Amino acid sequence: MRPPIFTKADGGKLEIGTYALTRLFYFVQDTPNKNEAGGLLLGRHIVDSTDIVVDEVTVPEPGDIRRRYGFYRARRRHQAIIDRRWRESGGTCVYLGEWHTHPEDHPTPSDVDQRDWKRKLRDDIFDGDYLYFVIVGKRSLRIWEAAKRGSHCMLIGEHCHFGADGVENDNPT
Template identity: 40%
Template structure:
């Protein structure tokens, strides 16, 4: 259990801050056991000028397809979490990107991950991408068509 936020940065000093409660939820889905399937959800939070703060996530549930090395986020709970947060916050909290797990210590995006993000994650604002590994978290932003890895602060 952590009580510290997780912070990443890019080459321009823009920060990605993941709140402690979110870090704890993400870590709870690590594929520590060889029988654990991949998990996925969306990231919900706010944009503060060039900085992004993740306050909430959606979690896996009914309708999602989960295998050891594959996940397809299909359940209605993901969109419902975004809609509820947006309404509750009068539009401050919004969809920021995607997270999923990998059964590896130091996660890196697969060719399938990169292709899916490039095809399906279209936005004017930078979108956040997280992969939760067994020992580390990989973070990046998708800016237009480029996927830019972030560095832990």
């Protein structure tokens, strides 16, 4: 599986690494009994460029609330993971955004998602000028970019991970 690479608004690239991608796809809501899942995007800003790599994601932790149409993250546990990874990496592994699943083929953010993203832009502390929001659907993953001082979230790409025949698609779109 090749990692998808997306073009950011500033012309830089954002890559979701294979390890992170594999963890995201594990939680696809491909059956009616699977609840939403979510977590944080962790990775690094590449020195002397505007490129970013998502190296890992947190996954549902004890205390998170998972429902068919909702995911609520227990902040303290996920924050502890961010803090630990930041220390272990010497300050290079940072919080880049959030991810969650939707039980639809090609996901779109709900009104709740959009309000939550705006709140995170306003209240969260993060490196860089943007946060990234990934929603994993049954057939594709979509990613949005939002500026720290803005209120608009822009779709920057889609990666179709399963074709109509159910076979994994190794070509990012």
